Structures are given as C-alpha cells and as structure tokens.
Amino acid sequence: MTTIKEIAAGVNASYSAVSRALNGKKGVNPELRKKIIELAKDMNYFPHSSAQALVQKKVGVIGVIIPRTGEFAFQNPYYSHILMGLSQIANAADYQLMLSLGDQQSYTEMYHRRLVDGVVIVANRLDDPLLMEVIHQHIPVVAVPGLAVGSEVEVPSVNSENIVSFKQALKYLLDLGHRRIAFITGKENSLYTTERGEAYRTLFKEHNIPINEDYICESDFSKTDGFRLMGDLLDLAQPPTAVICMNDLVAPGAIQQIYRRGLKIPEQISVIGIGCSENFELYHPPLTAIRTQVQAVGNKAAQILIEQIETGGCREKRVIIDSELIVRQSTTVPPS
Amino acid sequence: MTTIKEIAAGVNASYSAVSRALNGKKGVNPELRKKIIELAKDMNYFPHSSAQALVQKKVGVIGVIIPRTGEFAFQNPYYSHILMGLSQIANAADYQLMLSLGDQQSYTEMYHRRLVDGVVIVANRLDDPLLMEVIHQHIPVVAVPGLAVGSEVEVPSVNSENIVSFKQALKYLLDLGHRRIAFITGKENSLYTTERGEAYRTLFKEHNIPINEDYICESDFSKTDGFRLMGDLLDLAQPPTAVICMNDLVAPGAIQQIYRRGLKIPEQISVIGIGCSENFELYHPPLTAIRTQVQAVGNKAAQILIEQIETGGCREKRVIIDSELIVRQSTTVPPS
DNA sequence: ATTGTAATCGCAAACGTTTGCGATATAGTT
DNA sequence: AACTATATCGCAAACGTTTGCGATTACAAT
Numbered sequence: 166m167t168t169i170k171e172i173a174a175g176v177n178a179s180y181s182a183v184s185r186a187l188n189g190k191k192g193v194n195p196e197l198r199k200k201i202i203e204l205a206k207d208m209n210y211f212p213h214s215s216a217q218a219l220v221q222k223k224v225g226v227i228g229v230i231i232p233r234t235g236e237f238a239f240q241n242p243y244y245s246h247i248l249m250g251l252s253q254i255a256n257a258a259d260y261q262l263m264l265s266l267g268d269q270q271s272y273t274e275m276y277h278r279r280l281v282d283g284v285v286i287v288a289n290r291l292d293d294p295l296l297m298e299v300i301h302q303h304i305p306v307v308a309v310p311g312l313a314v315g316s317e318v319e320v321p322s323v324n325s326e327n328i329v330s331f332k333q334a335l336k337y338l339l340d341l342g343h344r345r346i347a348f349i350t351g352k353e354n355s356l357y358t359t360e361r362g363e364a365y366r367t368l369f370k371e372h373n374i375p376i377n378e379d380y381i382c383e384s385d386f387s388k389t390d391g392f393r394l395m396g397d398l399l400d401l402a403q404p405p406t407a408v409i410c411m412n413d414l415v416a417p418g419a420i421q422q423i424y425r426r427g428l429k430i431p432e433q434i435s436v437i438g439i440g441c442s443e444n445f446e447l448y449h450p451p452l453t454a455i456r457t458q459v460q461a462v463g464n465k466a467a468q469i470l471i472e473q474i475e476t477g478g479c480r481e482k483r484v485i486i487d488s489e490l491i492v493r494q495s496t497t498v499p500p501s
Numbered sequence: 502m503t504t505i506k507e508i509a510a511g512v513n514a515s516y517s518a519v520s521r522a523l524n525g526k527k528g529v530n531p532e533l534r535k536k537i538i539e540l541a542k543d544m545n546y547f548p549h550s551s552a553q554a555l556v557q558k559k560v561g562v563i564g565v566i567i568p569r570t571g572e573f574a575f576q577n578p579y580y581s582h583i584l585m586g587l588s589q590i591a592n593a594a595d596y597q598l599m600l601s602l603g604d605q606q607s608y609t610e611m612y613h614r615r616l617v618d619g620v621v622i623v624a625n626r627l628d629d630p631l632l633m634e635v636i637h638q639h640i641p642v643v644a645v646p647g648l649a650v651g652s653e654v655e656v657p658s659v660n661s662e663n664i665v666s667f668k669q670a671l672k673y674l675l676d677l678g679h680r681r682i683a684f685i686t687g688k689e690n691s692l693y694t695t696e697r698g699e700a701y702r703t704l705f706k707e708h709n710i711p712i713n714e715d716y717i718c719e720s721d722f723s724k725t726d727g728f729r730l731m732g733d734l735l736d737l738a739q740p741p742t743a744v745i746c747m748n749d750l751v752a753p754g755a756i757q758q759i760y761r762r763g764l765k766i767p768e769q770i771s772v773i774g775i776g777c778s779e780n781f782e783l784y785h786p787p788l789t790a791i792r793t794q795v796q797a798v799g800n801k802a803a804q805i806l807i808e809q810i811e812t813g814g815c816r817e818k819r820v821i822i823d824s825e826l827i828v829r830q831s832t833t834v835p836p837s
Numbered sequence: 838a839t840t841g842t843a844a845t846c847g848c849a850a851a852c853g854t855t856t857g858c859g860a861t862a863t864a865g866t867t
Numbered sequence: 868a869a870c871t872a873t874a875t876c877g878c879a880a881a882c883g884t885t886t887g888c889g890a891t892t893a894c895a896a897t
Binding site for chain 2: 852
C-alpha cells in the first residue's frame, strides 16, 4: 500500500504538493508535478477511498436496494435491466454500485453509516416500509417505480409508462373483436398493478363493456404464478379469448400452460406480453408485447440521484419513460 | 450526522469509552455503558464506515465483478443466482456487495483503492484478462467458475459440477437409443464449454461412436444464439434426434426454434437443458435437465472469499458443487 | 531600493474512528 | 496499613487524505 507520504518522500515535497499534483489542482510547479505523477505511477499508487471519503464527505457509492418480496424476485429480468442502466450512468460519473438484496438492509442505515451517498430503491410495493422511512429524512433517493400519483409522500421517481400503452394494447384487442380479455396482473399494492388495473377498468367503462372480475387475477410476478393462474383462467366456464401478461416471467408461464392444454396461440387464444425482454420475437409464436424500456429507467434514475447528491436538488420529480406496443403474431381475432 | 464525540459530550465521557461501549468491549462501567447505548440510539448514531475502515484497515465490502462479454451477459439467470448466493453469506457476515458490471472496472484498482476487501470474479472466459491480473498480486479473490484444471495459475474457485452430470445426461440419451446427439455449447474459451465438450468427446469415444462435428455448435450463451443454432442443426441433411442445451437461455431459444419448425418435443426431437432455472417443470413439455446449483456456488464463493479476507488463508482451493440430471418429459426414444 | 503581485510550497488541522498505554480508583488479600 | 490485582477511564496517536492559510520566493513595476 503506497501512500501519498511515500511519494512525497520520494520527490522531497510535502503531502499537499503531491495531493494537489495528483488531483490536477494548481499551485504546483509543472516539473515537480510531472515527477510526482510519474512516481505515483511507478509506485502503483491509488488513493485510499476511505481517507478521501472522510475529508470529502462523500464516498462515491450509490446504493441499490432490491427488497426481496418473494423468494426469487431478483430473478426477474426487470432487475438486471435496472442494474445495467444504473451501472452505465454511475460508472460514467465515477460512482460505484452497492447492491443490497433482501430485506434486512435498511437503506437509512446504509446512508447513515456513510456507506453510500444516496440510494435508489427498487420497490414494487407502494407501501414498502423501506420507502416509507424516507418521509422524515432528506436523503438523496430515487424510487423505481415510485409511489402512486397523489400519494401524500413525494419522492423522486422514475417509471416506465404504464397507462397509455396498456390502454393501447387493450384497445387493439377490442378492435380485433375480443371481449373476454383477461389480465394476469401483479400484487395488489404494486404501482404497475394499480396503474394498469385502473387503465383496464376505465377503458372498459368507456366502452361500456361489463367487467368480469374473474378475468383480473393477481400474480406474485412469477412464472410459476403465471402458469397457475392461466390454468385457472382456462378452467372458467367462459375462458378468455385473450390474455395480457404482467411481465417477463408471467408471460412464459401462461404460455406454457396454454400449450400444456393443447391450445393454439393465437388461433384459440391471443396473448400479449409486457416487459423489457429482447426475446419477444423468439417466442412461439413471436409475442405481441408492450416493450418497456427498463434500462432507460435505470439510466434516468442514476442521473437523477447523482444530481441530488451533487447539487442537493432535483429538477425532475417524476420521470416516465415511454413504452410501446409492438404487434407480432401472438394476437388475432377471437375464435368464433 | 451524529458522531462519537457528541455522544461522549452527552454523557461526560471520553471518545474511547463510547467506542468501547458501543463495540461491546470491556473496560467500561456497566451503567455508563447503558447510558451510552441509550443515548446513541436516541441520537440515531451510526458509525462512519470510512472512519472505521481507515483504522481497521478493512472496509467490509466485497466486490463482485461481472465482465460484460456480450451486450447483455448479465441477463443470464446464472448471474442473479450467483448474486443471491453471495448476498446471503456476505450479509450474514456483515459484508456489503459492490457490483461492477462491464469491463471498465479493474478489480485490481477496486482493491488498491480499498473500495473492497476482496473480489469475486464471475468470469466465463478462461483467459479473462481481469482474471490474469491476479497472478502477480496476492489479493483475496475467488473465481467463478475458475480456470481449467492444470492451468498454470492457481486461483481459488468454485464451480458447479460439469462433467459427471453431463456424461450422465449423454449416457441417458445413448441408452434411449439416440446416436445423433447435438450439443449447443458456449463460447470456446469458457470452462463450461471446455469441460462439457471434453466429456462429450471422451464418452463418445468410450462408446466407439463417431463424432459428427456438425452436432457441436458454439453459442454465445444467448437465447438468440440458441434459436439460430437450433435452426442450423435442423437444416442439416441428418438433423440430430436429441439436443443438449448449454444454459438457461440457449434452451428456450432452441425450443422456440423447434416449435417454429412445427416439430414435436420429445416425439421428433429430445431436448435436455442445463441450468439453475426453477422453472424447468413449467416448460412445454417439462424439461429434462441438469440442474446446477448456482446459488450454492455463490454461497461457497462468498464463504471462501471471507475466509481469505479474515484469515489470510484459504483451505479449499477448488470447490465443486453437485449437479444432477432430472428426467422429465422432453426426452424419449428417437423417432424411427 | 521599495512595493506589489503572483506563483509555489509546507504546516497543520480536520474528517470520525479505534486502541495501546498509562493513570486513577476500587476492592481484596495479607 | 501496605500491597496487589483488577476494573475503569482518558490521552493521544494513528489511519490516509484534502485544504485553508500563511510563509517563502521570484519577478516585474514603480
């Protein structure tokens, strides 16, 4: 471990000269600076980040908290996309990512211990206790996907667009002639569930179509649950002619159930997916889906958080990243 | 930010008394200790980790480096399982996880800057340059999956069992009567590719079956490539009657290609997967697969790394976690 | 020769901990 | 009463940086 002192001794200068030289600050003779920089490289010097953090009051780390709701929530490609997105921006701004899986870690504690300069909370529950802690503290934080609009607490958040694109998908199915449209949604208190559920209900009301509550079923976001619930749907006396699946896990689960029953997609049932998967066109058949740009969500979240850390403020309180419906071959007119 | 000094002032004691009390060390009067602990809680005190790191010469963070080989290598559930496994053990031992995606971060730099106490490198390339850096330094490190046996460099590593289970799967297919057995493998310089490829060749030689090189095709581990290569295989004049897929991404890609061609599994082609997915039984049909216990790999890797950090040594140089073949319904006798 | 200006440089404090060591106090033993 | 053993406690150094401030120097302008 070579320190700044050793370099100082090596060139017969003071610590401060070395520090200034290495940090590109003025006040050090050009040729001394050159000698310092060379020696530092020769001695394989790296600044001790803890020492820096102590005096700079900043560690250069942002925490990423992913609460473990089910056993394997982290399995969801949603999370890897978020992480990729965060990583890109954070690294470019010289921040590291500290990952906290599971529920044991309080982000408040991470911040108070100065392990991190700020935190992005990937919380899918609207009433997430971790998220609620934020109210009485003012800690740099950004929530993904954030709280519902009109919620009493105000937290900067980034989210993919849920409502317009979902209505677009529904409308597309209605236009094809579908009326028995199922929606395998997520857990009750998730923002996605709330927003899309409302979109479903308002659109049906706008079109004066009665809502069959049997067609809206709550999953735990998992493939297993997609499989199970699709089974329930197909067991109904009047099974749906189309189904929209909440995310990248529910869709393959549901599709596998459909094939298990020996049904054909889209001839006997139309399927629409939602998610960030790059592989929808590889599905059998290629899957009509709402493409959410989760990586872009991660990008934006990192950007907003870093802005908070460095300026103390935050211009954008609630950012929404576009989603779009891409029609492929898993949807067609309902069977007659 | 409440510091130890403020607490000391609050109870009219010295910093050292507070420190000792809070760290459960002896040498402080029980009732003073009680007062200190109470006040610390009241004042919402948390130790400043950088200050601790400076004096303890340890930051309590382990780095996880996941080199970005393709654009989205991180998509692979392999990585989330590793992370879950690492997280479990690390958190239990009061370590945090620092995640470095992409190739820009040198783990050597992470260590030299004292951002981390040690590093686990998730490298799938045997000649990974990051992994090679380790040779001349002695830094606490563990590689997943590690280098080939007999490699000149010796790095502690953890891996899932590749050879025995793969031979078992092959033998199972041979016993069913298959001779045209394809293997969609990974990239050339990956340990998995190497070990399983060798297993394939030796077993075929042992059984005096000529090896058709067309049946062994290298993927980039992605679903897209699984899809593409399965297409190539089915285009052969003598297409295989069975195929083994490298990982959790290649298998669904290949299966989707098979369905795209209108073929039936397993009647027309048998499929075996390999991976850590919990969802093999949800596949259509339920997928015969080698189940690798990647989360357990992560557990072990964390344990070994922490042992290195804390004791300086490492008893287990190369750990292998069992894999097992689970026969489900995607395999049967070859079509006549 | 004097003053002014600017650049270079080092001292020392500060960041918030932990910890060895010596000082003091208390209790116990003879 | 004298001594020992033990427990409690604070001082101050140490960890490796950064940085404000004052000191020094050089050089030009007066």
